[in-house]
Amino acid sequence: MRSPSAEVAHLRAEGLAYAYDGKPALSNVNLSLEPGSLTALVGANGAGKSTLLHLLQGQLTPQAGGVWLGDQPIQRSRARVALMPQRGRIDWSFPITVREMVALGQVRGPRTTCCELDAALQRVGLLPLASRRLDALSGGQQQRTLLARALIQPAKVLLLDEPCAAIDPPARQQLLGLMRQLADAGYSLLVSSHDWGDALDVYDRVIVLDGRVKADGTPSAVRHALATLTDLGNHCCG
């Protein structure tokens, strides 16, 4: 597994705007991700969470503003930002083993060594299941497979699109525990989520999105700030 080196860079977005067929999805979004932080990105469905993650990874090009990793535009350093997609976008019945799925994290670079693969699988607790087919795993194990694939990439920043959706509470706790370990090891994690209330306390920071950044701060500060915005608060309770 590739560990984040000392030169972990800040991911920074300034004045981001994006529209689908003229319909604005995001406007004037500014944020910066600190290395070693676990940040939640919350908002109602359609608030622009997935769009923002795709912009931050460089898969979408903003119509205004820009994204930088350190001093470089994101388009030049996409490999250093890993995006873990929503589970609904994966074909879980595809004939593939857990090991082969994780190895896809290095599809563009030199082949991953067995040691790197085993280390990533070990880290997410899936080494004993490495030879199983992907569709033989539980939902939580499948999500951990995707996380291991992100860890194989030479990425210091992990963007996770609703990783805790449609998995049971114990699996969710396990996944959040893994994310915390990764943040403590120096990774920057931005996790889109429908969590709300006390469930946000596991994160270092919470960003509330509704086409633009509505609130940004520690979980308690954000809860306090949003107490007056009851309509948005209601929407966020997923």
Add this chain to the structure above:
Amino acid sequence: MPLPRLPIWGITAVVDAMPWWLLPLLMALLVGAVCPATGTLLVTQRRLLQANLIAHAVLPGLAVALAVGIDPALGGVVSGVLGALLAERLQRRDGRSHEAVMNTVLAGFLGLGVLLIPLLNLRLDLESVLFGDLLAVGTTDLGRTLVAAASLLLLVGWSYRSLVFLGVDPDGAAAVGLPVRSLRLALACVTALVVVSAMAAVGVVLVIALLCAPVLPGLQQVASLRAAMVRASLVGVALSGAGFALALLLNLPPGPLIGVACLGLLLPGAKLR
């Protein structure tokens, strides 16, 4: 008139010395191996509808190629790929229903092909295009199928991991910067080659059966795309071989018999209400 056949120097004498059934049998086995292997890629990439479009969109190209005197297979491949590209462009531009656009382009190209035959004063046997004539295949048909097989092997050998990534997680493949559109175009070209080369043996309609049926029984049992392709090819070879032998025994056309055998493959275990 079946598709014209180009001479392959030096082979004619060998072919003349072979028993009459050997060349059709070789063709049946080769098509039985290549179509399901290609079909496995198409099923796992969710591109079967595009393959169906390509299979029907080859007709205008065949007609034009025959009219201007070039290899009709080349015209068919170009026409099939153009149909697939047009459908993709229309769908992306307007955001319309993928399936509706695909089926409309399919019908349009098929209609254009049927119109071109009288307009260009061609004598093209539509029945042989649709259902093939395995017993009438020649060395050129075998050669075309070998070229299609080689192109498939090249694609898989060159881009296996990318194809796996694209199949299991298209968004992730785009996120890591894989050339998604180029890979899909390459797959469309290989599909067109396979369809056109198999047409002489089993026809456009039955190519679809061979692209799909042998893939399905084992797809949930294998642990890799490679194993799924090999397994589907083995099933396809068995189906084609059995269909060909039955056709000789019962004095029936082998192409449709192979198509029926494909359907029979799916029936065991099915609960019909």
